[in-house]
Amino acid sequence: MKEALKKRTRKYAADCWNLCAKFPVSREYNAYCNQLIRCSSSVGANYRAACRAKSDADFINKLKIVEEEADESMYFLELMMEISDKEHAEIKRLHGEGNELLSIVVASIKTMRTRNRKS
Template sequence: MNDLKKRTKQFAVDCWFLCKRIPNSREYNAYVNQLIRSSSSVGANYRASQRAKSTADFINKLKIVEEEIDESMFFLELFLEIMKDKNVDTIDKLHIEANELLAITVSSINTARRNQKK
């Protein structure tokens, strides 16, 4: 789980560096702010899940992680469409990482739910 802690934090950092390279304009700023918020929330809520007080609390916190990753993916997809020629490789890599983090999170939620029923 320490690896996932590092990966979720690195995801937030990488999204921040991407956002730093996006032009500062009224049109971009709303999306930039949302991506920074959602991507940093992924790591923050994953960390919180590691201090969960119960399995139900753990699942609830991971559900927040799932939502925030999905939101981050949405804004990355918007940037892919809007910025067709700029930063596409970086955005693509971030989207792939987000998709992997999402798959791991959903798998963890499913495992926790199965274990909770035992």
């Protein structure tokens, strides 16, 4: 499961980068594209860090960062949908993928918290 999610988050970051490469180079687009590239790649980077956590509490804390970055990615995808009339199908697909990743991470956080309360 961990390796599959590592691969999936890496693909998400690459797909967001490829989306951004399709937009014109301008001060306005660059601001949003740079943010999207940063936060979408942070999803995978922080998930990898979570996989190397030293304790359950550390794991949860790192997953909370993944949660924030996935949500931020979705925000910038929503903005791009509003400001641009191109690539809507790809933006919607990436938004859906971001939402799925977010759901997985939130479920993992809840599972870990429940497990820790029982012990």
